[in-house]
Amino acid sequence: GAGVSQSPSNKVTEKGKDVELRCDPISGHTALYWYRQSLGQGLEFLIYFQGNSAPDKSGLPSDRFSAERTGGSVSTLTIQRTQQEDSAVYLCASSLMWTVITEAFFGQGTRLTVV
Amino acid sequence: AQTVTQSQPEMSVQEAETVTLSCTYDTSENNYYLFWYKQPPSRQMILVIRQEAYKQQNATENRFSVNFQKAAKSFSLKISDSQLGDTAMYFCAFMKRRETSGSRLTFGEGTQLTVNP
Structure with missing residues (x-):
């Protein structure tokens, strides 16, 4: 596609349930990042993938979080x-x-609400 | 570890006027990139401008320019002739330069800019 695509756009889930969030990067892009943005806050780094290298998982807040x-x-x-x-x-x-110098292209995000 | 600080949570400016958003950072790296991203209510992060640390000349993109002071670790964004469409959250970001592996973007807390008619 033309840009980074994320699905779903919004997700409401009950406390205790598992959720999966999907990211479809721009074709050919070897680096992929996940960030979390709480209401009115900045972007918190979660995880970074680069090609075939081992991912940088240092931002994952707990073992409940994983990415592949x-x-x-x-x-x-x-x-x-x-x-x-x-x-x-x-x-x-x-x-x-x-x-070469490049930039990170962002998707529109998934808003997760846990009730 | 790198840190990025934006000390102005909110700012406002009148349409057609000029506004400057502040950003400071802390790093022991010598080779890195600095960015300003804009996030309108649509949530879409959009790159506004970038600066390579090894370049002394300040980057400019139309109405947007930066004042990069490497020794002071300061990277402010100036928006000239402000437009209503400039209303958004602005984030300053830092990235180490790596020839082959890249690295994460570290963001500041953001500055909410409102352009008033």
Whole structure:
């Protein structure tokens, strides 16, 4: 597609349920990022994938959070046993490998509400 | 670890006037990039302008320009001739330069800019 696509746009889930958030990056982009944005706050780094390298998972807030990237393209962020504090907008971004100056292109995010 | 600080949670400006948004950062790196992103109510993050740390010349993009002071670790954004469409949250961001592996973007807390008619 022309841009980074995220689905669903909005997700309401009950506390304790598992959720999966999907990110479809721009074709050919080797780097993929997940960020979390709580209401009125900045962007909190979660995880970063770059090509075939081991992902940088240092931002994941707990072991309830995990992410994978299949075939170097689509990524899924999974939150197990959701808690109310997980409510936020989850943003995905992708970029080309850093051999030249480039930018990160963002999707429109998934708004997660845990009730 | 890198940190990015935006000390102005909210700002407002009259249409057609000029406004400056502040950003400071802390890093021990010498090679890096700095960015300003805009986030309107649609949630879509849009790159406004970027600066390579090794370049002394300040970046400009039409009505947007930066004042990059590397020694002071300061990276402010100036918006000239403000327009109603400039109303948005603005984020300052930092990225280390890596030749082959790239790195994460570290964001500031954001500044909500409102342009008044």
